Amino acid sequence: MEILGLAIVIVLMLVATIFVVRFLVLKSPTEYRKGFVSSELASNMLNTLLKTAAIDCSQLTITELLQDCSQARSITCDNGEESCQHTESIAKNVFTQTLDKWSMQYEFLAYTDPKSPLIKLGKTCKAEKRSKIFPIPISTATMYTKLDICG
Amino acid sequence: MKRAQIQIGETIAVLFVFFILIIIGFMFYVKVIKDNIDIEKEEMSQLRSVGISQRIMFLPEIQCSEDNIIIDNCIDILKLDYAQSIMKENEIYYYDLLEFSDVNVVQIYPGEAKWNIYSRKTEDFSSKFVTNVPVSLYDPASRKHGFGVLTIETLFK
Numbered sequence: 117m118e119i120l121g122l123a124i125v126i127v128l129m130l131v132a133t134i135f136v137v138r139f140l141v142l143k144s145p146t147e148y149r150k151g152f153v154s155s156e157l158a159s160n161m162l163n164t165l166l167k168t169a170a171i172d173c174s175q176l177t178i179t180e181l182l183q184d185c186s187q188a189r190s191i192t193c194d195n196g197e198e199s200c201q202h203t204e205s206i207a208k209n210v211f212t213q214t215l216d217k218w219s220m221q222y223e224f225l226a227y228t229d230p231k232s233p234l235i236k237l238g239k240t241c242k243a244e245k246r247s248k249i250f251p252i253p254i255s256t257a258t259m260y261t262k263l264d265i266c267g
Numbered sequence: 268m269k270r271a272q273i274q275i276g277e278t279i280a281v282l283f284v285f286f287i288l289i290i291i292g293f294m295f296y297v298k299v300i301k302d303n304i305d306i307e308k309e310e311m312s313q314l315r316s317v318g319i320s321q322r323i324m325f326l327p328e329i330q331c332s333e334d335n336i337i338i339d340n341c342i343d344i345l346k347l348d349y350a351q352s353i354m355k356e357n358e359i360y361y362y363d364l365l366e367f368s369d370v371n372v373v374q375i376y377p378g379e380a381k382w383n384i385y386s387r388k389t390e391d392f393s394s395k396f397v398t399n400v401p402v403s404l405y406d407p408a409s410r411k412h413g414f415g416v417l418t419i420e421t422l423f424k
Contacts, residue, residue: 143303143306144306145310148314149313163403168413175411177412209376
């Protein structure tokens with residue numbers, strides 16, 4: 117009978133220990149900063165890129181180049197590249213010096229039809245991602261630029 | 268006499284084990300409390316880092332404006348040069364705002380350039396956070412935007 121009492125006490129102590137270890141010792145800090153950084157990053161990156169002026173293309177903005185890229189493709193830049201190619205090379209340059217350097221995976225798309233994007237950079241995110249879509253008005257419809265930051 | 272001695276010995280042994288268990292329990296409790304304090308300290312540092320980053324992103328000394336309307340997420344490159352010297356001259360005022368941190372603006376496109384607008388570092392830090400924020404770099408002379416990154420390194424004791 118006494119042994120049974122002792123066994124119950126030991127079981128209760130074990131349960132209490134497991135509870136303390138689970139909720140107090142193994143508690144990890146909440147990632148407040150990660151939420152702030154990732155929410156700012158996708159939106160700021162896309163917003164800033166679209167406002168950027170291309171020096172080799174009569175200082176036209178990336179938005180204007182994308183509008184041409186999805187429609188007439190009449191713009192040829194000083195280095196001989198068309199609007200689509202030039203936009204892609206600027207975006208590639210920017211992403212190489214930012215997201216690639218910070219070891220962040222991403223996917224950048226510019227499209228009117230998501231099945232056949234005009235520009236595609238990076239790799240598709242396989243798991244969690246932060247996504248930002250910016251619509252750009254064009255004469256026939258609306259085109260979209262989308263940036264997914266993985267993780 | 269011998270039986271009484273044995274009983275005293277038993278009591279001493281039981282008390283010894285009891286106190287050992289109390290000491291182990293207390294050590295465990297102290298460890299848990301210490302870990303929780305460290306976690307809270309880390310969370311506080313993260314929140315302070317976010318606060319400093321937001322303060323820098325909205326500093327009127329560097330922010331773009333057009334007809335008195337503030338443009339979000341944009342840095343005026345003409346203001347940057349003056350901000351550097353103003354921040355150096357009023358170091359104590361900016362220390363209250365930005366604490367121990369290193370703030371740089373790096374131009375990515377077109378061309379490359381770098382401005383260090385605030386730097387006050389300490390060797391004696393326990394946590395360090397680096398926050399990179401993409402920002403538009405506005406040149407009021409040409410009225411055109413470039414692409415830059417605001418790098419904020421915050422250090423906490």
